[in-house]
Amino acid sequence: MIARVVVDVAARQTDRPFDYLVPEEAEAWIGIGSRVAVPFGGRTVQGFVVGFAREAEVEPGRLKPIGELLDPTPPLRPDLIELARWMADTYGCTWTAAMQAMIPAALKGKAERMVGLAAGRDKAEPADGLSEELVAYLARYGPVKLDSLLERFPGEARAISGALRSGVLAESARVRDRLSVKKVLTVFPPEDREAALEAVGALPPRLEKQRRALMHMLERSAPAPLRRLAEETGLSEAVFRSLADKGLLRIEAVEEDRDPYAGRRFAATGPFRLTDAQAAALGRIAEVLASGRTAAVLLQGVTGSGKTEVYLQAIERCVAIGRQAIVLVPEISLTPQMVERFKGRFGSDVAVMHSRLSAGERYDEWRKVRDGRVRVAIGARSAVFAPFERIGLIIIDEEHESSYKQEESPKYHARDVAVRRAGQHGAVVVLGSATPSLESFAAARLTPAAAAREDGGPAVRISPGAALRSAEWLPLPERALGNPLPPVHIVDMREELAAGNRTMFSRRLREALTQRLARGEQTVLLLNRRGYSTFVMCRSCGYTAGCPHCEISLTYHQRSGVLRCHYCGHAERQPEQCPSCGSPHIRYFGTGTERVEEELTRAFPGIRVIRMDVDTTGTKGAHEKLLSAFGRREADVLLGTQMVAKGLDFPLVTLVGVIAADTSLHLPDFRAAERTFQLITQVAGRAGRHDLPGEVVVQTYAPDHYAIRAAQRHDYIGFVREELRVRRMLFYPPYCRLALATLSHPERPKLAVAAETFAAALRSAAAEAGVLAPLAGNAEPALELVGPAASPIPRLKDRYRWQVMIKYRGIVNAAGLIRQAADALAADRSGADVQISVDVDPQMIL
Ligand code: ADP
Ligand code: ZN
Numbered sequence: 001m002i003a004r005v006v007v008d009v010a011a012r013q014t015d016r017p018f019d020y021l022v023p024e025e026a027e028a029w030i031g032i033g034s035r036v037a038v039p040f041g042g043r044t045v046q047g048f049v050v051g052f053a054r055e056a057e058v059e060p061g062r063l064k065p066i067g068e069l070l071d072p073t074p075p076l077r078p079d080l081i082e083l084a085r086w087m088a089d090t091y092g093c094t095w096t097a098a099m100q101a102m103i104p105a106a107l108k109g110k111a112e113r114m115v116g117l118a119a120g121r122d123k124a125e126p127a128d129g130l131s132e133e134l135v136a137y138l139a140r141y142g143p144v145k146l147d148s149l150l151e152r153f154p155g156e157a158r159a160i161s162g163a164l165r166s167g168v169l170a171e172s173a174r175v176r177d178r179l180s181v182k183k184v185l186t187v188f189p190p191e192d193r194e195a196a197l198e199a200v201g202a203l204p205p206r207l208e209k210q211r212r213a214l215m216h217m218l219e220r221s222a223p224a225p226l227r228r229l230a231e232e233t234g235l236s237e238a239v240f241r242s243l244a245d246k247g248l249l250r251i252e253a254v255e256e257d258r259d260p261y262a263g264r265r266f267a268a269t270g271p272f273r274l275t276d277a278q279a280a281a282l283g284r285i286a287e288v289l290a291s292g293r294t295a296a297v298l299l300q301g302v303t304g305s306g307k308t309e310v311y312l313q314a315i316e317r318c319v320a321i322g323r324q325a326i327v328l329v330p331e332i333s334l335t336p337q338m339v340e341r342f343k344g345r346f347g348s349d350v351a352v353m354h355s356r357l358s359a360g361e362r363y364d365e366w367r368k369v370r371d372g373r374v375r376v377a378i379g380a381r382s383a384v385f386a387p388f389e390r391i392g393l394i395i396i397d398e399e400h401e402s403s404y405k406q407e408e409s410p411k412y413h414a415r416d417v418a419v420r421r422a423g424q425h426g427a428v429v430v431l432g433s434a435t436p437s438l439e440s441f442a443a444a445r446l447t448p449a450a451a452a453r454e455d456g457g458p459a460v461r462i463s464p465g466a467a468l469r470s471a472e473w474l475p476l477p478e479r480a481l482g483n484p485l486p487p488v489h490i491v492d493m494r495e496e497l498a499a500g501n502r503t504m505f506s507r508r509l510r511e512a513l514t515q516r517l518a519r520g521e522q523t524v525l526l527l528n529r530r531g532y533s534t535f536v537m538c539r540s541c542g543y544t545a546g547c548p549h550c551e552i553s554l555t556y557h558q559r560s561g562v563l564r565c566h567y568c569g570h571a572e573r574q575p576e577q578c579p580s581c582g583s584p585h586i587r588y589f590g591t592g593t594e595r596v597e598e599e600l601t602r603a604f605p606g607i608r609v610i611r612m613d614v615d616t617t618g619t620k621g622a623h624e625k626l627l628s629a630f631g632r633r634e635a636d637v638l639l640g641t642q643m644v645a646k647g648l649d650f651p652l653v654t655l656v657g658v659i660a661a662d663t664s665l666h667l668p669d670f671r672a673a674e675r676t677f678q679l680i681t682q683v684a685g686r687a688g689r690h691d692l693p694g695e696v697v698v699q700t701y702a703p704d705h706y707a708i709r710a711a712q713r714h715d716y717i718g719f720v721r722e723e724l725r726v727r728r729m730l731f732y733p734p735y736c737r738l739a740l741a742t743l744s745h746p747e748r749p750k751l752a753v754a755a756e757t758f759a760a761a762l763r764s765a766a767a768e769a770g771v772l773a774p775l776a777g778n779a780e781p782a783l784e785l786v787g788p789a790a791s792p793i794p795r796l797k798d799r800y801r802w803q804v805m806i807k808y809r810g811i812v813n814a815a816g817l818i819r820q821a822a823d824a825l826a827a828d829r830s831g832a833d834v835q836i837s838v839d840v841d842p843q844m845i846l
């Protein structure tokens with residue numbers, strides 16, 4: 001048997017299957033998706049089996065056997081192998097990178113070079129140039145990692161390599177998992193109860209403790225960890241061990257599941273009686289689910305409309321027909337309440353795939369899915385790869401969130417991957433949001449004719465994404481508990497200034513906050529910038545503090561007294577005088593969350609504030625701790641970046657304040673208005689969700705902007721109508737698709753030349769493919785190039801950056817064209833050391 005193996009070598013040239021011979025003894029348990037160690041170009045590397053063949057494509061003489069099967073069961077399934085291939089074609093990554101993204105980090109091994117004494121050479125002669133110490137070390141420990149050997153005997157590198165050449169030492173390679181399963185000593189109840197009971201009677205009185213231990217095990221039906229048994233019974237572990245020595249009990253090291261939620265109780269929540277809108281939506285989802293058709297639905301429900309309840313009941317239907325469900329949430333550590341509700345309803349039938357878990361914990365949760373021990377998986381975007389066998393439902397909560405796009409390779413969008421995966425399984429994709437992305441909204445609402453009507457122009461086709469084509473629209477227009485959406489007040493900060501208020505709190509917000517403090521109610525404050533101030537300038541000479549590695553101004557963090565680059569992590573001491581002119585007059589502009597916290601404590605003496613941003617949530621479990629402290633009313637104000645806007649449901653929150661709505665409005669990104677509208681709407685939805693009525697205060701310098709006006713009226717459709725007009729006029733998604741190629745190089749002139757070469761190659765590749773045509777005029781396929789031009793962040797981590805954007809509609813292989821142009825550049829002299837990164841359907845144009 002021949003296995004076709006894609007090796008884990010990060011190079012495009014080798015990103016295809018290679019043939020290997022499967023040794024007979026492995027035939028029984030190798031499968032598509034198996035991970036193997038194989039010889040490749042003189043090394044041992046890891047690879048995935050993607051198929052089998054009867055005959056090899058290489059001559060039999062050159063065929064090498066597979067080295068080692070790395071897992072008893074294949075970690076990937078055939079459908080995932082195929083999905084990875086699609087991702088490689090769609091997003092321009094390698095097949096192997098896509099497959100690696102699908103398995104837990106714990107499984108990703110690298111080959112290690114091992115060195116030991118050659119066979120029959122237990123005592124090397126000193127003449128070999130190796131120290132006695134080194135030889136003794138190897139004789140004692142056997143083959144050890146080459147790296148650690150060199151580290152331990154740093155003076156002997158040359159001698160070691162000589163000994164390797166002369167055959168005194170032997171080298172071997174080992175592909176090792178980064179982690180092994182945690183094992184615990186577990187005691188099994190006696191298998192033969194009769195015999196055990198007899199033994200109890202036969203134990204002499206002085207062995208009273210052993211008798212008690214054995215009786216205890218007879219009463220238990222399930223195995224239990226030795227340590228816990230000792231605690232439970234008050235007997236020592238040695239007592240159980242003596243019974244095992246006598247053969248009366250069995251003690252074994254057993255793989256343990258590190259269930260991070262073990263020992264925590266979740267309030268069980270029964271299914272609610274659905275509102276009419278919920279029932280209608282659930283009915284439709286269940287209908288499609290039962291039909292076995294693949295379909296996407298857009299569940300658009302205002303904040304508090306009970307989308308989660310629809311998800312929960314849809315999942316009940318799904319598992320009832322013997323299929324499995326995946327739930328994607330934007331950032332799971334931000335949504336502990338969501339996890340609690342799923343745990344509460346489905347208990348141990350849920351695997352939680354959580355980026356803040358340790359690699360081992362994540363691996364354990366993943367194994368529950370692979371081994372079929374759970375039927376529901378909830379997690380952030382990579383949970384879309386949960387290795388279920390027969391998926392019925394994939395739910396994407398807050399589907400508009402940009403975190404569904406992975407920003408490093410493979411740069412996939414989980415929404416499109418979900419739609420594609422659903423297609424493989426005949427599953428339903430539920431996209432849930434109060435403020436759907438324009439792509440999803442267009443897929444649900446805009447036929448070509450409707451698209452034309454929306455803005456009065458000629459029919460323009462929409463291009464919602466790599467896989468999403470159409471969706472059924474299921475609206476939940478009202479809150480489930482019947483309470484109204486909170487009123488939103490817009491405050492023009494220019495008027496505050498004119499009225500002599502120079503603080504960051506408008507009179508309206510100050511007053512509203514004072515009331516909340518007096519009434520013992522809670523407030524959520526949003527400012528989408530962390531740090532103390534975002535801009536540091538010398539008043540004497542105008543010098544501004546910038547990152548030496550990036551073209552970005554440094555942010556001042558007061559508590560740590562440093563200036564920090566939020567893009568590369570560079571940090572330096574806060575200057576006492578201007579580095580340029582020596583003047584002591586340094587000023588700090590631009591407000592961040594740290595400064596708001598300081599101002600709050602100054603303006604409202606005694607106020608209790610919890611700040612939640614990247615700086616306060618670095619450690620494991622920090623989010624949950626801060627949120628549960630807020631839930632226990634240990635603070636009056638929850639202040640933070642967009643982290644506080646998501647999914648929170650606290651009954652006492654009656655006021656939401658947005659300190660500066662403009663921070664996201666003026667970013668150089670065509671989605672700036674959409675992001676601003678979504679953020680205000682989301683955070684506003686935290687107010688007045690239960691019995692107490694809520695209100696929202698939005699501070700801005702652009703009170704007339706349509707995104708802010710529409711957010712004030714809770715008017716999604718109104719916003720979308722405006723925004724679609726802009727997108728159509730400027731040709732942006734959903735009226736076309738984008739692909740972004742970013743080129744970088746340490747030297748600007750070289751980069752400029754390379755970017756021109758690249759763009760020219762791209763243009764001719766597009767022309768050759770017959771797709772180069774203006775987008776205007778409704779031709780299809782059509783493709784336009786924008787650029788080359790300097791990126792919005794022109795320098796990052798000591799590399800200059802230029803970009804070329806492709807805008808296209810119709811059937812266009814954007815990733816393939818970019819690859820062709822990249823190959824052309826690589827073959828050109830100007831291409832030396834130029835890095836090219838490809839982003840298909842980019843969510844950020846930086
Ligand atoms: P969303 O996810 O749409 O913001 P949630 O699912 O959080 O809304 O629901 C808002 C609140 O309404 C929650 O407290 C939830 O328990 C409650 N709820 C949802 N559906 C119902 C229902 N049918 N009957 C009673 N309460 C409901
Ligand atoms: Zn100066």
Ligand code: ZN
Pocket residue numbers: 547548549550552565566567568569570797
């Ligand atoms: Zn930097």
